[in-house]
Amino acid sequence: MKLINVEKVGGNKEYKATFEKDNKKIIRRFGTKNNFVGEGNKTEKDRQNYIARHSKNPLEKKALKDPTTPASLSMELLWGKSKSIKKNISDYKKKYKL
Numbered sequence: 677m678k679l680i681n682v683e684k685v686g687g688n689k690e691y692k693a694t695f696e697k698d699n700k701k702i703i704r705r706f707g708t709k710n711n712f713v714g715e716g717n718k719t720e721k722d723r724q725n726y727i728a729r730h731s732k733n734p735l736e737k738k739a740l741k742d743p744t745t746p747a748s749l750s751m752e753l754l755w756g757k758s759k760s761i762k763k764n765i766s767d768y769k770k771k772y773k774l
Contacts, residue, residue, distance in 0.1 A: 677744070679774040682753060682765055693749050695774075706746035711754035713761045726755050743772040 680694040680701070689705035696702070712718045712726070730736050730751060739747035752771070756764035768774070 677774060679765075679769055682749075682761070689746075691749070691754070693744075693753075695744055702744060704744055704746055704749060706749040707754045711750070713754050713756070713759055713764065723755050727751070743768070743774070 677695055677697040680696055682691060682693045684690060685692045685705070690707040690709050690711075691705070693704045693706065694701055695704070710716065710718070712723045730747065731740070736747045739745040740751060742748060743752070752768045753761060753764045756767060758764050758767075
């Protein structure tokens, strides 16, 4: 599997990730305007609360194991260690070997 790109698209889901697997494109929409990366006003404390809240949910725990789910994409890219989405994408690619 390969991550082709991540782009900001607006609308109901703020971002779109495009993957390629077995010569087929997989598109996942994820996130909202209110997140940790970019110009948002979310703090490190907000980030920690998001991670704690979403890591406890049994359904999300399962979803977080698959790097292509909206839950994983939001957790890794929008609520990652950096406020820079480019840095979070780089870390995400390394972590999941994409």
